[in-house]
């Protein structure tokens with residue numbers, strides 16, 4: 001069955017925001033160009049937002065408590081990026097209000113499609129509205145960066161060419177596209193891939209203008225494939241249909257497909273041990289208009 005598109009919820013109830021979308025992202029390419037003194041890696045990447053994601057509900061609490069009302073296997077509430085995002089916004093603004101947060105998880109965990117990061121960004125955007133804390137988009141991007149390198153792009157809310165550790169963002173105009181995203185059913189820990197001895201860390205920087213014409217790749221892919229053969233197998237399977245690449249640090253892999261019908265056919269023919277979805281690109285984050 002087709003999914004309805006991710007859209008902003010109605011905001012008529014001042015105490016509740018229901019069905020706030022948290023879209024997935026793809027890294028169309030990812031080059032590791034260096035390493036900072038603190039161990040974080042300098043990257044160049046193109047982020048593409050997808051019309052496929054989690055949804056979150058927020059209910060105001062007057063007592064200042066932040067409570068997660070849903071469970072996420074393997075992730076205690078205190079470590080959940082949505083709870084951490086809410087507490088960070090509270091601490092940063094001195095806000096005395098709290099919230100109940102329900103996360104309706106659709107995106108696979110540890111998939112390189114930024115699920116946790118996007119949930120965190122949606123929490124920052126939604127609570128900034130519910131709590132009337134009035135932070136601007138750049139202020140929320142900076143706050144998001146404290147939670148993870150992938151959070152700022154979701155607050156930025158558009159496809160982006162990224163540098164730095166992924167936080168220096170320039171808007172990227174890309175034609176609409178359909179993708180098949182395939183999850184080989186495993187989680188790949190991002191830190192393990194970045195810390196691998198055999199990771200190439202000296203790819204020469206490209207210019208944003210050259211992105212489409214350059215030969216690009218995901219520098220994290222060979223490392224993930226050698227440690228997690230399922231990722232390599234998934235790329236090989238999808239590559240029968242179109243050039244296939246890993247997103248982020250894996251485990252998901254994707255390919256751009258010329259039509260929705262073909263993307264649907266490929267997704268349906270995915271081997272039963274894996275999961276595949278068709279997904280359309282987004283031009284803007286569905287909550288884009290909630291920030292100036």
Ligand SMILES: C[C@](O)(CO)[C@H](O)COP(=O)(O)OP(=O)(O)OC[C@H]1O[C@@H](n2ccc(N)nc2=O)[C@H](O)[C@@H]1O
Pocket residue numbers: 027030039040041042043045112117147148149150151164165166190191194195248249
């Ligand atoms: C691979 C990507 O998904 C590409 O968009 C991101 O770079 C990862 O972003 P993320 O999951 O938000 O990552 P974080 O939670 O900030 O970092 C997880 C771990 O990955 C490593 N890390 C992450 C980002 C980066 N530019 N360099 C790194 O070396 C660090 O060891 C860090 O401890």
Ligand SMILES: Nc1ncnc2c1ncn2[C@@H]1O[C@H](COP(=O)(O)OP(=O)(O)OP(=O)(O)O)[C@@H](O)[C@H]1O
Pocket residue numbers: 072074075079080081082103108109110111112113114115116117119120150187190248249250251
């Ligand atoms: N709300 C959340 N949703 C998913 N994972 C979360 C959440 N909060 C904390 N986590 C933790 O973060 C880890 C990475 O999850 P996530 O799904 O964001 O990975 P990812 O798609 O590889 O992200 P990225 O592309 O940003 O590296 C999970 O394995 C989990 O332990």
